[in-house]
Amino acid sequence: MSLRDEINNITKQLLNGVMQQLIVTDEDAYVKDDVSKVIRTRVTAELCSTLVKLHNLKISEHQSMIKKLTKWLLDNQNADGSWNETHINYNKPSTVFTSICALSLLETSESFPDLNIDEEIFDRAAKFILKQEIYYGEYKKSELVHADILNVDAMAAAFLLKFGSRSSNENYIQAGKMAVAHICSHQFIDGAYPYGG
Numbered sequence: 001m002s003l004r005d006e007i008n009n010i011t012k013q014l015l016n017g018v019m020q021q022l023i024v025t026d027e028d029a030y031v032k033d034d035v036s037k038v039i040r041t042r043v044t045a046e047l048c049s050t051l052v053k054l055h056n057l058k059i060s061e062h063q064s065m066i067k068k069l070t071k072w073l074l075d076n077q078n079a080d081g082s083w084n085e086t087h088i089n090y091n092k093p094s095t096v097f098t099s100i101c102a103l104s105l106l107e108t109s110e111s112f113p114d115l116n117i118d119e120e121i122f123d124r125a126a127k128f129i130l131k132q133e134i135y136y137g138e139y140k141k142s143e144l145v146h147a148d149i150l151n152v153d154a155m156a157a158a159f160l161l162k163f164g165s166r167s168s169n170e171n172y173i174q175a176g177k178m179a180v181a182h183i184c185s186h187q188f189i190d191g192a193y194p195y196g197g
Helices: 003-019 041-056 063-075 095-111 119-131 150-167 170-184
Strands: 022-024 029-031 083-087 090-094 133-135
Touching: 003 041, 029 041, 029 063, 041 063, 041 083, 041 095, 063 095, 083 095, 090 095, 095 119, 095 150, 119 133, 119 150, 119 170, 150 170
Parallel strands: none
Antiparallel strands: 022 029, 083 090
């Protein structure tokens, strides 16, 4: 068996595990945790992004599922541009979840332009993210967690740089670069990074 075949088999097994938690309706699709019964916003976005990548690599075809996941993500964006972080007793806007959802939709719109995802979706997300900046390049995770956590900064940077480049918005590009510089300033001498800033 070739390495590519082995990777494809592992990918299918992982995908099958996630798909067991997928709720599919006529209109949309989302991931619901069987244990907590919580709809997983971030996992829904990450699944959509994964299916887009698998499509682009010509590993597997999931266009109808991507369309349904996209619809759920679009329908669940808050008016302020954010998406909520959801747990058993918590359901509030989150910088990291917003960055992940917006980045997933941005990747989807590039691969499936026929879905006609409105650019305003991304602009509202970018504006929300910028409002969450604590200090230069540092972003609070959510309403309850104001600590600088580097993976939040990294996800914000990834989205702001990608959307800023696409929309030629220098403010978003500069904010993304500032977040990258902030992250790099925390690298240890051995190359590792801490979780928090």
